[in-house]
Amino acid sequence: MAKRTRTLQQQNLVSVGILHIVLALLSIVFLIPLLWMIATSLSTEKVAGSFPPQFIPEPIVWKNYYTAFNYQSEQLGGVPPMLIYARNSLIVCILVVAGAVISNAIVAYSFARLKWPGRDVAFSITLATMMIPFPVLMVPLYAMYKDFGWIGTFRPLWIPAWFAGAFNIFLLRQFFRTIPLELSEAAKIDGCSEWGIFAKVILPLAKPALAVVALFSFMAAWNDFLAPLLYLQSQETFTLALGLQNFKGQAGGSPIHLQMAASTMVVAPVIILFFFTQRQFIQGIATSGLKG
Amino acid sequence: MKFTNQSKAGLLFALPWLIGFSVFLLYPLLRAFYNSFTEYTVLTPAVWIGTENYHALMKDKVFWQSLGNTFYYAIFAVPLSTIVAIGLALLLNTKVKGQAFYRTFFFLPALVPAVPMAILWLWLFNGEKGIVNYGIQVLNDHNWLFQVPKPNWLGDKTVAKNVLVIMSTWTVGHAMVIYLAGLQQVPLALYEAADLDGASPIRKTFKITLPMLSPVIMFNVIMSIITSFQIFTQPYIMFPGGAPERSTYFYSMYIYDAAFRDNNMGYASAMGWIMFLIIFILTFFARKYMDKKVHYEAN
Amino acid sequence: MNWARFASVIPIAAIIWAVFAGEAVVKKTPRTDGRIVVTYWEKWGDFEADAMRAVVDDFNKSQDRIFVDFQSVTNIGQKAMLATSGGIPPDVAGLFGPNVAQYAYNNAVIPLDEFAQEAGIKREDYITQYYDICTYRGKLWALPSCPASTALHYNRKMLADAGWDPDNPPKTIEELTRLDEMVFKKDGDTIKKMGFLPTDPGWWPWAWSGVFGGKLWDGESKITMTTPENIEAFTWMGSFAKRYGSATVQSFQQGFGTFKSPQNAFMDNKTATVLQGVWMANFIEKFNPDLDWGAVAFPYPEDHPELANSTIIDLDILVIPRGAKHPKEAFEFIKYVQTQAAMEKLCTGQKKQSPLAHVSESFIKNHPNPFVELFQDLASSPTAYSTPKTPIWPQWADEIKSATEVINGKKEAEENQGSVRAALQAVQDRMQPKLDNVIRRERALGIYREKGSVAN
CATH class of the missing domain: 1.10.3720.10 (MetI-like)
Incomplete structure (x- = not known):
């Protein structure tokens, strides 16, 4: 009986490990687009257009956000x-x-x-x-x-x-x-x-x-x-x-790095809001889809 | 029934919705129905032309093409995103450590608004510099699995629609959370009973979990049929005019163009009503069919 | 306690702020100096808008009764239509020439004949091709702002590198094709360079017809998509994708940066030549001032020398939408733009030629575009062509664009001629009934003029 529990535990350990690997891989798949958006938003125009892509842009250009923020500002006085x-x-x-x-x-x-x-x-x-x-x-x-x-x-x-x-x-x-x-x-x-x-x-x-x-x-x-x-x-x-x-x-x-910087600025508030209200959010969605 | 105090209060409380329903839903719906029998631009008065718009639609190739594209999208996006969402929910439901983190990661894409999402996807799927094709190239270079072709995602008419289908599987966060909540409501006693019979996890999934989840699945599938038929923003931004070769020209885009590019409001209204009827019929049959299934298996 | 009370005030204050701020954004406060505000929407952004803004400032300074409020609006063709249908049009809208018929037919602009007569503005004041773009069914609906014509822009260095004499750019279509083959360079599956790519920038998918002397319609009521000239033109257009493989060309094109950037294919030395408008000089100067470039008339088919000097006649126009609050004052401004001084200032700022029949000597002499004379001359060339003047043009143009995608996407090289014909026939079949419908309705409304009854 004791032996059996141990093998079960070992089995569990293996399957839990596999599960973690699967989940981690999936997380990467789900997160890469967003990370890539941020990476591009911090690239120079040249780096953004280079192939193969640079995952961590060099140099990192924070100024893109400033440029995107002011993009077309001459149009609104x-x-x-x-x-x-x-x-x-x-x-x-x-x-x-x-x-x-x-x-x-x-x-x-x-x-x-x-x-x-x-x-x-x-x-x-x-x-x-x-x-x-x-x-x-x-x-x-x-x-x-x-x-x-x-x-x-x-x-x-x-x-x-x-x-x-x-x-x-x-x-x-x-x-x-x-x-x-x-x-x-x-x-x-x-x-x-x-x-x-x-x-x-x-x-x-x-x-x-x-x-x-x-x-x-x-x-x-x-x-x-x-x-x-x-x-x-x-x-x-x-x-x-x-x-x-x-x-x-x-x-x-506009050039792609500015498009990405602007997109990031639109996405960010939603994600920040989500992190602060995660519990209500998830519960709310859950109740919305379950027929009571 | 007599009007009691409570029923007076009840109507009074419901009043905002009764007004909202009549003004912002019922009236426009009926007016669209009337308009669909007219030749009408907002700048010139409507002229009654009978069923001519509907006749013209039946002969309109672009109408059929856009309808076909929309069905294609719905037929692939609804089941695929449902499967992905249930799959993720099942994985998370194993009570693995760090479940909350994984859940957050899977959910994040669903938060991205449609416009930045469309702009981002254009970049990811760029045929030349896109990270997706780069990923495929890396796989190919290392001879993992098998050689995968590098499609020209946005420019090839046979694949462009699939980019949107893939997008729909990336944004399953909402559905996933709903299924996860549904899974957590399945009584543990059922699994314990199955364990005594020595049932395998796969068998348990198909014999207990999914049947118990079926009412939730039904509700979600119906909702996603309704939304997938209205897809507009992403293709409107990603594929102006439904390029390439109108392979990404969806029904809502045609309604928008007919109304606000061609100023053919009557025609657009006729198309709108056909869409309404299609959704109505699909929902009706989906309910009918699934109601049967749901009851049968859940008992 | 007090905090709780304070906290409960915040949402209420936010709502009140939002209501008032929301209304304030929309509401136009009258000017304190009592001037009438004329709202002017224009499609241009960046430095093109700056040129117009300078003219607007001049106008505002030139008198004290009217104040023009200049706003850049993207996607103006549709935005102005939506605003007009919605009953909130601007007083002046800067549209594209091909919008005239569409707006006139839909009752979305007001005719300017009386205003023009009163102001003494005549057809003879303009290069007539440009003036005629502003008319539809015998009435004047718009007046020019900036004109444009197109030419073949070429990269001298790329030509030389490929062994082509940069002082002798291609004159015929056959030479252009040969140039493309000489410049063409491929690395594995990826194209590095091309001599010419008809689908870049792809703004005028219909224009190849004009190059080959084809006609899209009879100018009245019959669409003629499948004439031999048109088939030849679109076959040539499709030959590039066929030669190198349509998927390969498409992914080459997807690697291009946006038009307004140094990664623009022409400025980035990816294509040696490009069909572009007079404005290109402006963008080259901004994004790649070191580029060694030139411009010549677009090539003609070798066996048709009479088709030389073809160009797309394009025009930016000013209209007064129906329902504008101050049409008279709006026209005051439009009239001001038509004066030689204002027009030359605007066109110099945008590095374009002038639509007026008379230009000052200094305009040409001091013009920042080294090829302005070429564009000026091309505009009055007998082989110049512009878009069909019909309200269905926006749809028609979309159809042609789809057809070119079909032609370029076809993989079987043998079927060439047949598939081009089929694609053009599809456009024909779709658009002819729509044109018939337009004419039927125009007859009913009494605005249709039979052939020959008006000059244009």
Whole structure:
């Protein structure tokens, strides 16, 4: 019996070793593109274009980031465009996040905790709206925003976020349903209105879930390209995703090392945010995909 | 049912969504449906032309080509990325030490926004100086495995689409995390029972793990079918005009061009509705088929 | 406690800031000096934009009623259209010549006939080829900013290295092909050098037709993609990929740096010759000032000497989009650009020739482009050609580009002629119905003019 356990342990040791090798190799495959992006962003133009590639560029040129940051700054009266794009992205992200958190919490509360006629039908329709592809809405939305006088402003990018969305409603509803009904009942006996229950009982408990909604909607707004492409025309209104395209512009755009430096600057905030919020992030994704 | 206080409150709480749904989804959807029967530019009023747009679409080679490209992408990207995601999740689920690190590494690519991703991939897959072809060359020089051809990834019409498929397997982070969470919900008792029967790990995977995971897989596959049909940003930036030879011209790109390059909004709306119907039908059948499977095996 | 309260204020403050900042970015604050602001979007960046910015500054200084706000916009052809459809057009847009018909047909620009008449601007003031680019269906929709014509630019050192007399660059297509074979160098599977590569920079995939004397259409209603001249032209274009293998040529081309960089294939000594526009001098000076180069008219087919001196007539234009807030003031500015002094300043800054019929002596004498006279002369050459004036041109050009990709991608050398014809036929089949549709609609709207009813 003792002998058998030992061989089992040895076997385990070998298989754990193999497992680690496999995982490490896979990690390299998954990380190389990003590392290569950073390496190129620190190369001189000549090194970046050399073949075979240099994995650790020599010399390391930090100034590329400065150059990329100021790229085309003469077009905006000397202000670095990346700064303007970043400000615009920030504006849109703040408003989208705020709108998504507030509106989805309210609506999800209704679907999760309140009974009203037609609620369940409405909820299935809500889920079904996830099937509607954006391209089918593209043209009519454009015409509608034109009538509203919204083209060329940030409004088409953030105002819809204040009217909830199927995915986040679904996410929050899952969470709200796990909060014991007794808490609401107790609050009701204390004389709380529905709004009071929502604001004083449910919301404080739902903070982790709200953080997830905030993160997801931040990512979506930060990454969005098609909507800004349609609604923003003037360079001083571009978001980062849209402005980054200028590096790849018509006549070939900027040199590759600047493209990589600019790309790194757009990717970095997301990755930094991820490292700070990793736990909520991973948990949030996990709940979003598991049917409850 | 009478309108109780609660139902009043309920409707009031749901109001933002009811407005959002009607204004930003239902109304545009219906207006697109109407527009699809008209000749229409935003600058000139719509003229009713019946089903002419749909007739023209049926005869439009580029329409079929872009539809074909989109199906090609979906048919390869959805299963491949699902397999990769489940595979990674299974590896991580072995509770190996440092699991959190590996998970982070695998997840990072999924965080990269579409535009920098497209720019980065153009660089990686450059036929002349790309690091991917360099890697293949190194393998070939050392005679590892077998000689691998060095494709001209971006310029060859038979491989260009595959670059996007490969990209989809690189960004499986979200799905991987979901599957991992799903795996962790599988009751341990089932494995213990299988251990008593002396089942091999592979047998356990196929007989217990995957069936138990099937509801999660279903949900994710449906979601990724929906998103893969809308692929736009990456090919729009990487392959202007769908070069080479429109082999990377996807359905959304054609809708965008029809609407905003050719100013043919009616035509674009007709295409949009066809896309909606395709997604609707696919989702419907995917659900139906998988529902059966899921129930059957999970019991 | 207090901190908690303070922390709860931050998000609210952020939201308020974002709302106000977001509106402030978009909102144009009126100028304190009471001048009318004319928004002007232009496609140029870098030093080309600087040249125009100098003219704008002059204009702003020349009077105190109007202030032109100059903005560089990438991908302007589509951006200006989107903004116009969206009801927020700029007052002036600097588009490309081939956009005229598309914008006019879509009702996206306003006609300038009355303005021009009032200002006394006439067709005779211009090299007529350029003026005619600005018209469509008998109306004037734009006025020129910078003109361009194209020529064969050659690298003298590369020619000499290959044993070709640099003072005697290729005159005929056959010589150009021979030059390419002489310069061509390969290292294993990789091409190192080529004499000429038709797909670089690939901006005018349709242009080979003009070189061989072909016509893309009859100028009215019939597309003629498959004429013998066109087939010959595109066969020649495809012969380069065939000679060296299409995959090999493609990866050679992918190794090129971006156009605006020292790694540009021509400036990096990778291609000995290139078909480029008058602006090339500017880029050479910026990115490789040591390059020893020259320019001559693009070669002609040996057996057709009458086709010598062909060039692509290209023009940058100024238009007033429909819905512009200050069309009158916008035209004031456009009119200013048309004056000889302003135009010559702009064109000198961009190292291009002038679109005006009259140029000052000093313009040519002091011009920074050593070959400006060549480009100036080419512009009025009888073999000069430009893009078809039709609203479907952007699509049509995309189709031709796809067709050239098909031709260059074909691997079987024998099928050459047949596959070229098939590829061009596909363009024909796709575009002719669209052109028919345009004409049908123009007839219905009463803007279509039958052949011969107008001069252009």
